[in-house]
Amino acid sequence: MSQGGIKRIIGLIRLYGLLISGAVRAKMQYKFDFIASILLETVMGAYDYMVAVAALWRFHTIAGWNIYEVGLLYSVSKIGWGLYRAFLEEVDRFEGYIIRGDFDAILTRPYPSLFVLASRNFAMERLSFVIQGTAILVISLRNLLGLGVLDWSGVLHLGLAILWTTLITCAIGIATSAAAFIIVRVEELQVFTQNAPGTATLYPLEIYPTWLRNMLLYFIPLGVGNYIPVRYLLGKGGSWLNLVAPAVTAAISLAVAVRLWHLGEVRYHSTGS
Amino acid sequence: MTTGQEDLAVSARNLCKAYFVPVKKSGFLGGLRTLLSQEKRRVDAVNDVSFNIRPGEFVGYIGPNGAGKSTTVKMLTGILHPTSGEVLVDGLSPQKQRKELARRIGVVFGQRTQLWWDLPTIDSFDILSAMYDVNASDYRAFLKEFDDLLGLGEFLDTPVRRLSLGQRMRAELAAALIHRPSILFLDEPTIGLDVVAKQRMREFLTTVNATRGVTVLLTTHDLKDIEELCPRVMIVNHGSLIYDGTLESLRNHAHLPTILEVKYYKLPEGLSAGSFIGPRGEGASAPLNGTWQIASVDPDSRSVRVLFDREHSPAPVVISAMQALGEIRDVSLEEPAIEDIIRRILEVK
Numbered sequence: 001m002s003q004g005g006i007k008r009i010i011g012l013i014r015l016y017g018l019l020i021s022g023a024v025r026a027k028m029q030y031k032f033d034f035i036a037s038i039l040l041e042t043v044m045g046a047y048d049y050m051v052a053v054a055a056l057w058r059f060h061t062i063a064g065w066n067i068y069e070v071g072l073l074y075s076v077s078k079i080g081w082g083l084y085r086a087f088l089e090e091v092d093r094f095e096g097y098i099i100r101g102d103f104d105a106i107l108t109r110p111y112p113s114l115f116v117l118a119s120r121n122f123a124m125e126r127l128s129f130v131i132q133g134t135a136i137l138v139i140s141l142r143n144l145l146g147l148g149v150l151d152w153s154g155v156l157h158l159g160l161a162i163l164w165t166t167l168i169t170c171a172i173g174i175a176t177s178a179a180a181f182i183i184v185r186v187e188e189l190q191v192f193t194q195n196a197p198g199t200a201t202l203y204p205l206e207i208y209p210t211w212l213r214n215m216l217l218y219f220i221p222l223g224v225g226n227y228i229p230v231r232y233l234l235g236k237g238g239s240w241l242n243l244v245a246p247a248v249t250a251a252i253s254l255a256v257a258v259r260l261w262h263l264g265e266v267r268y269h270s271t272g273s
Numbered sequence: 274m275t276t277g278q279e280d281l282a283v284s285a286r287n288l289c290k291a292y293f294v295p296v297k298k299s300g301f302l303g304g305l306r307t308l309l310s311q312e313k314r315r316v317d318a319v320n321d322v323s324f325n326i327r328p329g330e331f332v333g334y335i336g337p338n339g340a341g342k343s344t345t346v347k348m349l350t351g352i353l354h355p356t357s358g359e360v361l362v363d364g365l366s367p368q369k370q371r372k373e374l375a376r377r378i379g380v381v382f383g384q385r386t387q388l389w390w391d392l393p394t395i396d397s398f399d400i401l402s403a404m405y406d407v408n409a410s411d412y413r414a415f416l417k418e419f420d421d422l423l424g425l426g427e428f429l430d431t432p433v434r435r436l437s438l439g440q441r442m443r444a445e446l447a448a449a450l451i452h453r454p455s456i457l458f459l460d461e462p463t464i465g466l467d468v469v470a471k472q473r474m475r476e477f478l479t480t481v482n483a484t485r486g487v488t489v490l491l492t493t494h495d496l497k498d499i500e501e502l503c504p505r506v507m508i509v510n511h512g513s514l515i516y517d518g519t520l521e522s523l524r525n526h527a528h529l530p531t532i533l534e535v536k537y538y539k540l541p542e543g544l545s546a547g548s549f550i551g552p553r554g555e556g557a558s559a560p561l562n563g564t565w566q567i568a569s570v571d572p573d574s575r576s577v578r579v580l581f582d583r584e585h586s587p588a589p590v591v592i593s594a595m596q597a598l599g600e601i602r603d604v605s606l607e608e609p610a611i612e613d614i615i616r617r618i619l620e621v622k
Contacts, residue, residue, distance in 0.1 A: 101385075
């Protein structure tokens, strides 16, 4: 990369930091609201996990995966979701910008609209998902490392799986919100492309019918982020390609998502004044 | 594009923006049938609009609600993509070179804020100066200059949400100029402001235009803005440009009468509203060439109001005709209100 390119990226990172610190300070004006939302998120998220634990307690294993193994799927997916929500909260809430016409102001800035949008908020309250996910990850790893099912290089690969899952989750979020340029309201679509697949990939994909499994691998590829690498790392099949597939999927899905975003941007209709 | 247009601040050629809205079905399951129907109605928000703006001009862009003003401004600033036509702003395509252009233009939408609502006002300027790569010494100079011009200093530490509307609009204007843009787009910047705040804003805009040579395109519903600021006016209605010229020729264009009010020591006999008067003060019952209509006669104040068209009859000629009727105590002239002129233009088209 050229020196000018590196300088530009450093400039962007500095600007991002400045914008985020402004957004966080603004949020701190409403401390009660902030603390209440963190508490609520954590409690709600824990409830989610309780359901999974209850199911596993009952059956001991799901499709041959024990509670700690499912814990890996769960934590990779949850941490990825939490990071997506923290960094791209405004992308997730994008339909509001379309409805209110607030996207106008974003387009008057000399930066890509996704950057301007993302830099408007860092949703710390969403880190509650990351905290939950990390807690489950630590519990699962203690067991699996102790039994020798996983070694430390496996832990490193899990770290990468979290990164790719985060990027895939971001891509799906961006692509879904890009639909708002045309259909305006995307809340229902988000349930279909983000929430439901997100919940589905907390469990091993073996339990689903083929069509659903294929959908979670090829159409909304959240399963490629956690299930594919974790399956290989736990010795449940696959090859080293299972570790590469998430990176490739992340790159492709991000490229597609950003392309869809640009296609949408051209069709942006704004609102009357 | 032909050469030469690159030197213009703004050039728009046959600019069109059409929306396609689904045709609403009525009756049984109307909503669902609307959703499923392929039937779309074309709405031309902006229809074949062409104009040039030279650097340093101050142009007023007016028209009724929904006429296409905002849509045009949004196409010029890269927010919307035209359905057809070409547009160049400062030599750049707002659509293809949006990010580059954003560094050269300033935009204020009166109805929306571009400031950080919950932060002290100074923070917005800090952030914007970083966003537009304004170096530290230019930034200090900016704060100093705009404190002098707009009195920013008095509310820099106040969160934006607690500013009065007048203060906020001053801050918005400063924010739009922080990166020294060569063109300023203002969409109803005086909306909701009180008389004093409006006046202050107008004086500031005059200064910015005169001293910095900033080109300004202003949309407004306040025609006083236009009278005080804009030598050139463009009027848009139903998406089409129906007038583009000076404010002065707009007055002539409308053929609306000027009113001459004459106060007499003793009210002349035989004058009545609706009758006509000739150049030597002679009465006439029907409009002839070179006669003027009497609008009203007020016995209490002993005054008579006469309508005349400045283009055909110089005011002194009308006054001397009135003088032939009796000794005049006082005269005053009332120009047609710009509201009336524009209403007339919109009605005629």
